Amino acid sequence: MGLQKRRYSLQPGRFPVNISVQCDPSFDFFLAADHKGRIFDYALTRKASVKDIIESLGIPHTEVGSILFDSQKIDFSFVPVSPGKLQVHAVQAPFNVLAPSSLRPVPLEAIRFIADVNVLKLGRLLILLGFDVACSSFFSDEKIADIAREESRIVLTRDTALLKRKKIVFARRIRSDFPYEQVREVIDFFGLQDLTAFFSRCTACNRELVPVAKSDIIHLLEPKTRLYFFDFLQCPQCRKVFWKGSHYEAMKDTFSRLGLSFGPA
């Protein structure tokens, strides 16, 4: 990729080193008021990687798409030791996590998420749309980072500090306060419009549903459901039975109003 890895310069500069910093306008979301919307000076008092510099400004490394120092493309390990201009660009949507990029040379093999406790409703809605989402209100920040690494999952959270953890490579700091808007945000950001499969997973367990014969579960059904529905799916874990009743239609309408397709049902 031709990335410049001047981890430690042959001619270490004298600190403090003054650099100028220009951030993508979308990073105003993270920056302090006096850094928003402008190029600003930053005095480095010691050797620090650009990852540390960027995160000290409030921007999690997971949101960064590319970095330039004096117009040279660099990676997170680059350590500025002389004055120059640091430009920090945001990950551009749609972010294809399945393809290698300069800052993330090892892509994911599949699209899987882990939802932090502050976006659990978003997590459940994504499961409803057929995505593999690990959700739990019991995960600590450390556990989330461990699961993200071990199971190659994209972290979804509204906790900026969580995303500064090194183990987390792929993530989205969710901006919206509202779960349905958050769904839209995730779908658009990761370019998932064509990958939805509505009603294919258990929203409680995140397991893929399997078809089940009506005769096998008829004892679990209410009289009206017995009468009017013929196709059923069951969660292999919690054994909950699903059918396309009024709840299904209501959810489908809601997603339609948001302009979200839901794939083959």
Ligand SMILES: [Zn+2]
């Ligand atoms: Zn289940």
